[in-house]
Amino acid sequence: MGSLRNFRLNKETIMQAVFFLAACASILAVGLICVFLFANGLPAIGKIGIFQFLLGKTWQPSNGQYGILPMILGSIYVTAGALIVGVPIGILTAIFMAKFCPKGIYKILKPAVGLLAGIPSVIYGFFGLVLIVPLIRQIFPDSKGTSMLAASLLLGIMVLPTIIEVSESAIRAVPESYYEGGLALGASHERSVFFATVPAAKSGILAGVILGIGRVIGETMAVIMVAGNQPRMPSGLLKGVRTLTANIVMEMGYAADLHRESLIATAVVLFVFILLINLLFSVMKGENKG
Numbered sequence: 001m002g003s004l005r006n007f008r009l010n011k012e013t014i015m016q017a018v019f020f021l022a023a024c025a026s027i028l029a030v031g032l033i034c035v036f037l038f039a040n041g042l043p044a045i046g047k048i049g050i051f052q053f054l055l056g057k058t059w060q061p062s063n064g065q066y067g068i069l070p071m072i073l074g075s076i077y078v079t080a081g082a083l084i085v086g087v088p089i090g091i092l093t094a095i096f097m098a099k100f101c102p103k104g105i106y107k108i109l110k111p112a113v114g115l116l117a118g119i120p121s122v123i124y125g126f127f128g129l130v131l132i133v134p135l136i137r138q139i140f141p142d143s144k145g146t147s148m149l150a151a152s153l154l155l156g157i158m159v160l161p162t163i164i165e166v167s168e169s170a171i172r173a174v175p176e177s178y179y180e181g182g183l184a185l186g187a188s189h190e191r192s193v194f195f196a197t198v199p200a201a202k203s204g205i206l207a208g209v210i211l212g213i214g215r216v217i218g219e220t221m222a223v224i225m226v227a228g229n230q231p232r233m234p235s236g237l238l239k240g241v242r243t244l245t246a247n248i249v250m251e252m253g254y255a256a257d258l259h260r261e262s263l264i265a266t267a268v269v270l271f272v273f274i275l276l277i278n279l280l281f282s283v284m285k286g287e288n289k290g
Helices: 002-048 050-055 069-100 103-118 121-139 148-158 160-173 176-184 189-200 202-218 221-226 244-252 257-289
Strands: none
Touching (some): 002 050, 002 257, 050 069, 050 257, 069 103, 069 189, 069 202, 069 244, 069 257, 121 148, 148 160, 189 202, 202 244, 202 257
């Protein structure tokens, strides 16, 4: 018995060490990414000037102009458009799957949502290029099709699996007593779901939306294929835009010296955006708990 107990203790100690090393590896990876980005990006911001870099309206590396304000606004506008499209559809779909969907349809719908999450970005890009862009060109003859609207619609579709899966899990995690309490007070099935169950799951639904924002801001390939990629100030839904991620990918292959450093600095700005979003989510989650 003593040897068996010692074996179990040793086994637990070994597994604790393995988990600890895995956690340390994750922290180390994030730390190294931060060191690389800031060590290579901040000097470029210092050479260009932080206000000229962040608020400059012209991106022409050949002329020594490195203003990324058009890309910052392009990323913000495209993200906002994608959320306007994706969040209502995603949350309502999650509510339907959790509380209204028949079992026969759910068996088909659930794997279909999972399949959407597994489709590569470039396939979404081809879909947008073949279907969404020509459709916009047909509806708005003055538009070339590749535009902020096309990018917003496509990213709104791409963000659906994240919002749906996280929101559905949050809704299903709400105790059934919330729903039953609504029924006991005389509410209908729909009112009990929307006014008792869904508000109780708002923290999880918010988590899905925040994850969706991260997916949209970080998307590259699909945006490159449908957004128009014009490094100028956004001037309308039907005009082309360039996002921060697209700017990095399109020019990193041939960039050198200050041009290359400015692209890494662009990645620093993108990284700070993601950190701010996660911080905002943590603050909002803490307020909800409070």
